[in-house]
Amino acid sequence: MDRRALLASMLAIRAFEEALARHPDAGFQLFSSGEEAVAVGVCAALGPHDQLLSSGRSIGPALARGLDPGVVMAELLGRATGPCKGKGGRGHLAQPAAGFFGAHAVVGGNLTIAAGVALAMQMQRTGGIVACIFGDGACGSGALHETLNIAALWKLPLLLVCDDNGWSISTPREAALAPRSPADLAAPFGIRAASVDGMDVIAVRDAATALTKHVRGGAGPAFLACDAERFSTHSTATRETRSREAMEAARARCPIRRLAQSMRDEGELREDALATLERDAADAAASALRFAERSPPTDIDEIRRDVD
Amino acid sequence: MSTERVAKVFFAEAIARALGEAMARDPRVVILGQDVGRFGGPYREFAGLHARFGDERVRDMPVAEASMVGVGVGAAAAGLRPLVSITYMDFVMLGLDPLVNYGAKLRYKTGGQLTAPVVVKCTAGAKGQGVAHSQSLESWLAGVAGLKVVAPSTPADAYGLMVAALADGGPVVYVDHKRLFPTAGELADAPAPVPIGRAIVRRPGRDVTIATHSYMCRVADAAADRLAADGISCEIVDLRTLWPLDVATVAASVARTGALVTLEEGQLACGIGSEVAFRVREEVGRMRVVRLGAARAPVSGNPRLEAATLPRPDDVAAAVRRLLDAKADER
Numbered sequence: 043m044d045r046r047a048l049l050a051s052m053l054a055i056r057a058f059e060e061a062l063a064r065h066p067d068a069g070f071q072l073f074s075s076g077e078e079a080v081a082v083g084v085c086a087a088l089g090p091h092d093q094l095l096s097s098g099r100s101i102g103p104a105l106a107r108g109l110d111p112g113v114v115m116a117e118l119l120g121r122a123t124g125p126c127k128g129k130g131g132r133g134h135l136a137q138p139a140a141g142f143f144g145a146h147a148v149v150g151g152n153l154t155i156a157a158g159v160a161l162a163m164q165m166q167r168t169g170g171i172v173a174c175i176f177g178d179g180a181c182g183s184g185a186l187h188e189t190l191n192i193a194a195l196w197k198l199p200l201l202l203v204c205d206d207n208g209w210s211i212s213t214p215r216e217a218a219l220a221p222r223s224p225a226d227l228a229a230p231f232g233i234r235a236a237s238v239d240g241m242d243v244i245a246v247r248d249a250a251t252a253l254t255k256h257v258r259g260g261a262g263p264a265f266l267a268c269d270a271e272r273f274s275t276h277s278t279a280t281r282e283t284r285s286r287e288a289m290e291a292a293r294a295r296c297p298i299r300r301l302a303q304s305m306r307d308e309g310e311l312r313e314d315a316l317a318t319l320e321r322d323a324a325d326a327a328a329s330a331l332r333f334a335e336r337s338p339p340t341d342i343d344e345i346r347r348d349v350d
Numbered sequence: 351m352s353t354e355r356v357a358k359v360f361f362a363e364a365i366a367r368a369l370g371e372a373m374a375r376d377p378r379v380v381i382l383g384q385d386v387g388r389f390g391g392p393y394r395e396f397a398g399l400h401a402r403f404g405d406e407r408v409r410d411m412p413v414a415e416a417s418m419v420g421v422g423v424g425a426a427a428a429g430l431r432p433l434v435s436i437t438y439m440d441f442v443m444l445g446l447d448p449l450v451n452y453g454a455k456l457r458y459k460t461g462g463q464l465t466a467p468v469v470v471k472c473t474a475g476a477k478g479q480g481v482a483h484s485q486s487l488e489s490w491l492a493g494v495a496g497l498k499v500v501a502p503s504t505p506a507d508a509y510g511l512m513v514a515a516l517a518d519g520g521p522v523v524y525v526d527h528k529r530l531f532p533t534a535g536e537l538a539d540a541p542a543p544v545p546i547g548r549a550i551v552r553r554p555g556r557d558v559t560i561a562t563h564s565y566m567c568r569v570a571d572a573a574a575d576r577l578a579a580d581g582i583s584c585e586i587v588d589l590r591t592l593w594p595l596d597v598a599t600v601a602a603s604v605a606r607t608g609a610l611v612t613l614e615e616g617q618l619a620c621g622i623g624s625e626v627a628f629r630v631r632e633e634v635g636r637m638r639v640v641r642l643g644a645a646r647a648p649v650s651g652n653p654r655l656e657a658a659t660l661p662r663p664d665d666v667a668a669a670v671r672r673l674l675d676a677k678a679d680e681r
């Protein structure tokens with residue numbers, strides 16, 4: 043993926059979330075704004091036969107993986123045209139046929155599942171790998187340690203990506219995790235690891251590409267820690283606890299502005315070209331919203347379908 | 351006239367046979383868990399399978415049930431058909447997040463895009479091993495939408511329900527019992543699967559219906575023998591599947607006998623018996639009913655305390671006599 047495509051992908055996520063946030067029926071959401079570079083950089087390293095799993099902060103990962111924004115918006119707004127028929131929502135958004143095995147909204151809950159998906163792909167010799175994006179809040183959970191252990195023992199084709207935004211709602215990572223870096227957790231298991239600036243999409247892409255090469259080669263799992271920022275509250279139902287100065291410092295690291303600036307500096311992006319890309323992203327988001335709004339709401343009978 | 355031959359087999363042999371046949375038929379079937387490989391399973395219920403199918407398909411795992419269940423459920427979602435072996439049912443608690451929050455809801459939450467055809471096999475029941483190695487938690491799991499729960503009481507059902515569970519869209523929790531492993535029973539040369547959701551009348555009788563499952567079928571049978579000496583005839587219905595419940599078979603029996611005893615090794619409060627009794631009552635109207643189950647106390651490893659905590663044949667016989675002496679429920 044070249045820099046222009048990476049920029050467009052990040053802009054698409056930002057514009058999508060801005061459109062969703064303004065919608066009166068947006069409901070309970072966890073936004074990826076600020077963390078776009080993690081999802082986009084990791085997905086740039088994935089191929090069509092790979093699967094991506096995410097935490098409940100799924101909008102960035104799903105769009106970066108290439109899911110149609112219209113059906114994603116439909117799923118988030120509870121419409122029948124969502125890939126999960128509007129029954130999963132953001133927390134459980136999934137479209138495995140498009141390479142997004144799915145979100146799971148229990149912190150750390152998708153880690154052992156991802157190991158299982160990786161085991162199935164290893165045994166079926168599909169040649170694909172699994173990437174699982176989880177927050178730093180999952181790093182203290184037993185599920186991560188169990189997953190690291192089994193993935194190392196069985197050399198599972200699994201890339202674990204810690205989207206480290208530094209906060210478990212109100213608890214800073216320093217108060218929740220003894221090791222200094224999430225990537226330190228990989229070392230005792232002999233798992234190859236890298237730490238990158240998660241606001242630098244090029245760095246994320248390059249590190250993810252190197253690690254996926256390692257994983258694809260059958261050498262076992264890898265761990266990528268991305269130091270990122272979330273630009274809004276943990277969720278739409280949560281209070282912000284950070285100071286205005288801290289928020290400004292976080293926003294100053296914006297991955298979109300950063301990439302655009304470096305492309306401008308190197309003559310790869312004209313000022314009007316960025317405006318055009320931003321307008322395209324806003325148009326695509328508006329179009330996704332229109333598709334969702336025109337879609338029928340999920341039928342009440344769906345309560346009894348696909349239960350057993 | 352059937353010419354089919356039958357053999358006496360132990361519970362563990364029946365399970366191993368069902369798994370061996372399924373694994374030979376379907377390369378997607380794999381076994382994950384503690385001590386499932388060369389060791390052959392805590393009760394030798396996987397004996398011979400590692401030698402036959404190898405390390406890749408019969409995998410020992412670290413003693414970490416959350417990942418045992420999570421890996422099993424995830425692999426099932428991605429196309430395998432794993433059986434996850436949890437040595438004691440008490441430890442399934444460590445795997446409840448992937449089982450309940452993910453596996454049980456997967457088909458629903460993805461709108462049918464994904465399913466989790468996984469069997470979680472765990473061994474329930476008390477046999478002197480103490481408060482965290484003795485529990486029968488079927489009622490917890492039967493209360494979860496999206497889970498099926500089966501609990502065989504004979505080797506033939508152990509075989510037949512295992513075949514059905516491995517073929518099901520899942521997840522299925524397969525509950526066997528420590529005290530059933532030393533028991534033997536008949537298994538045909540070409541045994542049939544036992545459909546999930548089908549109870550069976552284990553012992554026909556006239557005067558009272560005892561609805562029970564797993565090892566408690568044997569306790570009920572011992573009680574019925576004692577009562578028969580006094581001319582009281584008990585019909586024993588083995589539920590076999592705890593969700594979906596076969597209410598019709600129990601209700602048909604109660605319609606004949608007019609009296610129902612529910613009997614389980616798990617706790618009485620919010621137990622299987624409460625669900626069975628109420629739903630049978632909704633079907634048949636007036637009936638006499640009593641529930642029996644474990645006392646609301648942990649199950650100690652002290653044999654005297656353990657025995658006193660759980661229903662014994664004498665308790666069941668006494669409850670039947672009291673019930674038959676009482677007037678029919680007038681409500």
